[in-house]
Amino acid sequence: MLDVRSLERRWIKYKIKAYFPYIAGVFLIIIMLISLPIIWLDAEKVSEIKKAPSLSIHTANQTSTLADSNKEESTVLEPSMEFVKTFETAVPEPAIPSTPPAVSKSIPQSVPVTKVLSVPDSSTIKPPPKAPTPSTIVTPSDKQVILNHNNESKIDIESVERRFKETSNPNLGLFIARYYYDHGNYADAYNFALKTNGINNKIDESWIIFSKSLMKLGKVEQAKKTLQLYIGESNSDSARALLDSIERGTFK
Amino acid sequence: MENSLFSKPRDLFLDVVNPRDYVQIDSVSHMYQSLKNSVQKPLKMILLYGKPGTGKSMLLHKLHHDLSKQQKVLMFDIPIVDEDDFLRVLAQRIFGHSPREIMTLIRFLEIAEAVAYPEVPIVLLDEAQLYSASLMEKIRLISDARAIKFVITLHKTDKEDIIAKEHFQTRIWESIELQNATAEELKVYVQKKLLKANCFDVANMFNDKNMKLITSLTKGNYRDTNKLLFSLFTLYYWYEENNPAAIKYNALKSKWIEMAAIHTGLIHA
Incomplete structure (x- = not known):
């Protein structure tokens, strides 16, 4: 005679065994579906953290230099009218070419200018070791600055800025822009490159720093547009190379 | 209850296995008809083979049941593995002889020749893979002498294929394979x-x-x-x-x- 109860138990075991691979498969799929977005979000966070240092340094500089407030939102590019105003009131009108090229006219319209950030307290900061571009005209005072720079002596960036305000020397403006760019302060690099371009719109490196700062500030389209306009005006090889690297996605 | x-x-x-329980299915009926036709031909040996449980024994029993009404048919559903016993049982049940002396193949063939039925008697051997090679050789010689017509069933395995090759390959005139x-x-x-x-x-x-x-x-x-x-x-x-x-x-x-x-x-x- 059959032991039906025992058979029923064996049948349940058999069904569990038979369905186990399917149950395990479904369970795995569910786990994967749940974990994939989490992994994806984590990866995004990591990439954001990786990007963050340049900005955080930038904001840290700002916060350390800003006397009263922690205006973190200053990283957002806005027209730096205050900067321009302060600059204009402090210095006499620079010798801008009588007929400014189309680039200098179009850029301010298409490219928003950053809010003026107070100049960092750089009494302890050394300027970056950077050679001047051969295209720039070197005056005696510039020579002094470059010499100091080459000798890696301490440079009071504030005094350079003061001199720039007084003389409106585009080489000083380029120096300051380069200094800020090398130190990751892309908003100030952008501001001084813009001012330098306003004084002399034929300095290659100034336009390059201007566009690179835009790139670093995440304004890719504006950077590209600026470079395209400048290339159209100057036929600059270095500007073209930079534009190519941006378009290929190899710009770092 | x-x-x-x-x-x-x-x-x-x-x-x-009961021939009365035989169920007629198209494919099996076709096989059975082939088997019956083969038995009517002047063939010496017919092989029925297939995997266990494909209905070989049932067909053999059905054939025995149907043919026994018309002619001398003997069915060995349990193999007799001893050669002397096998020949003695054959001599007794087919030819009605039960000699007291040891039954040799030559003696058996003499008895078969002496009786000489108008129709060659048929012997059905189920589970032929259980017979020894030596006995299978004797079965082959008996069928060659046209003393008895054998219908044998074999399980289809590698081992049994070898038996079939050694003893029957040149002497099987008809072979029927049964499938699931x-x-x-x-x-x-x-x-x-x-x-x-x-x-x-x-x-x-x-x-x-x-x-x-x-x-x-x-x-x-x-x-x-x-x-x-x-x-x-x-x-x-x-x-x-x-x-x-x-x-x-x-x-x-x-x-x-x-x-x-x-x-x-x-x-x-």
Whole structure:
């Protein structure tokens, strides 16, 4: 005679065994579906953290230099009218070419200018070791600055800025822009490159720093547009190379 | 339990070979007709082979049942492995001789020649793979001498293929291979068997889904199907007694078919 109860138990075991691979498969799929977005979000966070240092340094500089407030939102590019105003009131009108090229006219319209950030307290900061571009005209005072720079002596960036305000020397403006760019302060690099371009719109490196700062500030389209306009005006090889690297996605 | 619906079907599927239980299925009928035609020809040896449970023994019993009305037919469903005993039994039951001396092949052939039936007697040997090579050689010599016509069945395995090669390859005039049933054939087999015994209600419980499951479990093997259905109806009988509400009379329960398969060893659980 059959032991039906025992058979029923064996049948349940058999069904569990038979369905186990399917149950395990479904369970795995569910786990994967749940974990994939989490992994994806984590990866995004990591990439954001990786990007963050340049900005955080930038904001840290700002916060350390800003006397009263922690205006973190200053990283957002806005027209730096205050900067321009302060600059204009402090210095006499620079010798801008009588007929400014189309680039200098179009850029301010298409490219928003950053809010003026107070100049960092750089009494302890050394300027970056950077050679001047051969295209720039070197005056005696510039020579002094470059010499100091080459000798890696301490440079009071504030005094350079003061001199720039007084003389409106585009080489000083380029120096300051380069200094800020090398130190990751892309908003100030952008501001001084813009001012330098306003004084002399034929300095290659100034336009390059201007566009690179835009790139670093995440304004890719504006950077590209600026470079395209400048290339159209100057036929600059270095500007073209930079534009190519941006378009290929190899710009770092 | 009296008046049980499932006791009769259960007994129908007991694994016994009875020619009266022979169920006519197209493919098997075709095989059987070929076998009958071959037996009528002046052939010395006919081989019936296939996997265990494909119906070889049933066909052999059916042939014995049908031919015994017309001519001298002897059926060996249990092999006699001793050579002397084998020849002695043959001499006694075919030719009516029971010599006291040792029965040698030469003596046996002398007796066969002396009797000389108008029609060559037929001997049916089931499970021929159990005979020794030496006895098979003697069987071959007897058939060569046209003293007896042999119909033998063999399991189809590598080993038995070798036996067939060694002893029969040049002497087999006819060989018939039996195969497992398809789902359709198995359904016909089961239903015909049930209807033959007037188990109409139970026959109606088999649907296509049930038959597919049964075929997948038994792979169309008749012997396994008989064993499975015997266990299945034993289960139904039990539920009929102990839990009749669990029985559905419009179809067989897949769960109970699988339980029966576990019981018969077709499913390893």
